[in-house]
Amino acid sequence: MKVRTPLSQGWTLRLNTDRGIPEDAPSQLAGTTVPAQVPGCVHTDLMAADLLADPYLDRNESEAAWVGRADWTYATELPRRDSAFERAELVFEGLDTVAAVHAAGQLLGRTRNMHRSYRFDVTDLLADGPAPLEVAFTSAYTEAEAVREALGQRPNSYPEPFNYVRKMACSFGWDWGPTLVTAGVWREARIEQWSTARLAEVRPQATVAGDGSGVVEITVDLDRTTTGRNRPLRLVATVGDSSSDITVAPGSWSATVTVRTPDAKLWWPRGYGDQPLYECTVALEDGDDGHALDAWERRIGFRTIELDTSQDAHGSAFTLVVNGTPVFARGVNWIPDDVFPTRVTADRYRTRLTQAANAGVDLVRVWGGGIYEDRAFYDTCDEIGLMVWQDFLFACAAYPEEQPLRSEIEAEARENVARLMPHPSLVLWNGNNENLWGFADWEWEQELAGASWGEGYYLGLLPRIVAQTDPTRPYWAGSPWSGSWNHTPNDPDHGTTHSWEVWNRRDYSDYLNTVPRFMAEFGWQAPPTHATLERALSERPLTADSPAMLHHQKAEDGNGKLNRGLDHHFAPPADFDTWHYLTQLNQARAVATGVEHWRSHWPRCAGTVLWQLNDCWPVTSWAAIDGDARLKPLYFEMRRLYADRLLTLQLRDSALVIAGCNQSAATWDTTVTVRRMDADGTLLASAEVALKAAGNSVALEALPRTVTEFGDARREFLVADADGSRAVHFACADREFAYPAASYDVRVSEESGNGVAVTVTATGLVRDLVLQADRLAPDAGTDHGRVTLLPGETFTWHVTGWERPTAEVAGGALFCVNGTAGRE
Incomplete structure (x- = not known):
């Protein structure tokens, strides 16, 4: 049976000085080595050795720029082969x-692609004992700039050469x-030792037959040793309780085995049904004596996916x-959760x-x-029912179609199509961003x-690979894309749309047009939580336009857009x-x-696919979860907006x-x-008003004029309530509305399990009241976002991680549109 030996210990890192020592590099790096983590990266190794300040803090990012321009060598020792x-392979x-x-x-x-795996035959090199291993990395800048010089400049939304x-x-x-x-070395390194043959690639296609049975057609590519080329092999495939086997003739390098599972249980997105998963294994055996040579395992699911265009x-x-x-x-865009993805x-x-x-x-x-x-x-997506839309890795630039790319x-x-295709959560391949x-x-x-x-990739190469490998x-072809060149790519009447004119130049009310x-993309910026800012920035007091704050605002004129967005309303x-508070509220609204x-x-x-779920460092951005993993008010708003049942007041003619949006199966x-x-x-x-929305539908109900005819829009507003859901409508901007000074009482009580209840009772109108839990304690969290209360109404936030x-203190963490006067 094949043996895998991880290479995760004994690595060192050193700076290559053939091109000299970068100007900002610590002098003690010259001629020295530091311990290295594999998987890992240079930045995290240097931080662990106290040779690099955390680039996520203050403006340290600028001081770390030299690291990416330098060349580096990782080294360890390979073990003697058995x-x-x-065969022994690295x-x-x-x-x-x-x-x-x-x-x-x-x-x-030599390698030039982060997104691929690599395999090298080291059988002879390890025959006589351990051998030194070195992986010498050339700066990605050096490679990209050389390719750009050879192929010519291409348009790019950013001033960096990532498209080369x-x-x-x-x-x-x-x-x-x-x-x-x-x-x-950012993913696992290992030695694999094997004989006769191994499973080089396994590609399962799971479909559902007309009789309800699950059918898995498993295509296997093989690698053989010299002696193994002339031996028969046996493949045994198992899916749940069903199995099938075939004999692979000597000299054959691929084979297909099909397993049929009667009465297959269907995998559904969360909210539509369960997520049953089936263990799928492929065993490779010697066809003569039956001993095990290799094995592959994944979990698969049965479902059908269509794209209705x-x-x-x-x-x-x-x-x-x-x-x-x-x-x-009900979607979100996902970016790498850390700039250093090995973390x-x-x-x-x-x-x-x-x-x-x-x-x-x-x-x-x-x-x-x-x-x-x-x-x-x-x-994880397979298990909890999150559908995955997977982009191929092209974004915001023109990509040359010549070699070496x-x-x-x-x-x-x-x-990567072969690697990811077993996952039932994967529902769409998308050519580019x-x-x-x-x-x-x-x-x-x-x-x-x-x-x-890049057109040849998106309309030629990539769809051909998907059709051949994962049909x-x-x-x-891309997002946005209207389906053909007959319409502009971002035509809202066709295919996918990105809406960025609103954030960049207009008020968010333009979404209604x-x-x-x-x-597939839209969003609004806001700063991270207060505790995240306090950890990442040492400047005091915090201000919106301090040098460090602006360094953690990477969008062009980002603060200007935030402020112009506020001006429409406040x-x-x-x-x-x-x-x-107001910028975070504006994001949620x-x-x-x-x-x-x-x-x-x-x-x-x-x-709708919100830009974006997460951040990769502490930054002002469009995210709902900030770079320190704290929840912004947008997160809780998203929970309301993406609930199975949403009540909202909308304009029609x-x-x-009243619109009742019902994505549950039962009638609302x-x-x-x-x-x-x-x-x-x-x-x-x-x-x-009676509202009846069938499952997976929207019901619209007219409102009587006695309710909707405003006498004075600067003083009057609508509130709609049903089954614990509330919708409000104000007919003028907040700065024009005659808000009374906020008046409410605050009570705090301890709950079982070290939780704390913060209860607010309004004695007047309180608009968009938010409890910023991180102001109670840096690790504190709560269960709810903004709430609008009428006089006499009470609301309770449940808080964790707050010891005293x-x-x-709770009152100091509460914010609302109409101020905080009168609270106790």
Whole structure:
């Protein structure tokens, strides 16, 4: 049986000085080595050796720029091979990025792709004993700039050459991320020893037959030793309780075995059904004596995935259909959870993805400027029912189609399609992020002057690879993309749409002006939580425009856009705490405006994918979970917006209506209480409105004019309540509304399990009250976001991680639109 020996111990790191010592490098690095972690990267090794200040803090990122420009060597010792095996191979699951691999002084090979694995035969080199191993990394800048020089300049949304090297693009910086260009052995390294034959690649295609049985067609590629070429082999495939076996003739290098599972239980996205998974194993045996040679195992699931792009009265659809059921996708965009991805453990993946699921998310888009994530990411999505939209790794730039990139991209795509295809959560392959749009609408075509830019990948190579390797899943050429060049790529009536004009130039009320078929990117910025800012920035007092604060704001004119967004609704904030609260509130309100509107237009609009779920460091960004893993108010708003049942007040033909958005299977049959209120709490009018929304549908109900006819929009507002859900409507901007000074009482009581209840009782109107739990204690968390209370109403936040609770401290962590006067 094949034996795997991880190479995770005894590694060292040294700076290569052939090109001299970088100007900002610590002098003690010259001629010395430091302990190295594998998997890992240069930055984390230098930090562990106290040779690099944490680049996530203050403006240390700038002081770390030299690391990405330097060359580095990782070294360890390979063990002597076991003579009982015919073959010994050195395997790297990931090298970041441009490297020369030497063992026993011999060059084994060179690499230039972070997104591929590599395998080198070291049988003879390890025959006589241990041998030194060195992996010498050349700066990714050196490689990218050389390729750019050879192939010519291409358009790029950022000033870094990431489109000339197959590396995680966002390590070169993004409008939410730092520029920290890494190098290192970033995934597992190991020695594999085997005889006769091994499983080189296993590609299971799981389908559902008309009789309800699950069918798994498993294609296996084999590698054989010289003596193993002429031996028969046996493949035994098992799926759950079903199995099948075939004999592989001598000299054959591939085979297909099919397993049929009667009455297969279907895998569903969360909220639609269960997520049954079946153990799938492939065993390779010697065909003569039956002894085990190799084995492969994964968990698979049975479901059908279709992408409905049919023509209709509104254009052409973009609707995911799972097991015959059309789905409104409640999605988030996922970026690498750390700029140093080796720090993202299986537990961290599970935590972050579970947070997404707990917020009502059922689809996660793996964005094209990051990485093909670790198996633990997709395993978790399989288990908890999160659909995965997987981008191929192209983003925001023109990519040359010539060598050396083309062959690397083809090999990368083939390997990763095969690696990820067992996962039932994977529902869509997407060719790129915004590159088709860039060519059409960002003046790339003129700048390129006929040079290649990636179209051949997105409309040729990649769909061909998916069709050959993983035909059970749909492929879409890019996002945004309208389905063909007959329409502009970002046409909202066709395919997928990205909405960035609103954040960049307009008020978020402009979301109400379009009904896209599928909103694949949109969002609004806000700073991270207060505790995250206090940890990451040493400047005191905190201010919105301090040098360090602006360093952690990577978007072009980001603070200017934040402030202009506030100007549409609020008077200028008087202090930092008010600015911080209002920008976070504006983020939540902006996203709510879009999602409520688009969701109320189901099935014409078939999904929203919020930019973005997570951050990779402490930064002002569009994320719902900040770089220290703290929840911003947007997270709790997302949980409300993505709940199975959403109550919202919407305009139809200039009239307000109640929209009941129901994505549960059961009918939502309820009565909505609608009230028109005065700012002082006086009830001006009310009505009871029957609402009945069938499963997976939206019901719209008109409101009586007695409720909707405002006498004075500066004093009056609507409140709609049903089954614990509340919708509010104010007809003018906050700065124009005659808010009374906020008046409420605060009580604190300890709960079982070391929890704390913070209860607020309103004695007047309190608009968008938020408890910032991290101000109670850095590790404190709560269970709810913003809430609007009418006079006499009470609300309780449940807080964890707060050891010394007092009402006074709780009061200092409460913020609302109409101030805090009158609280006790």
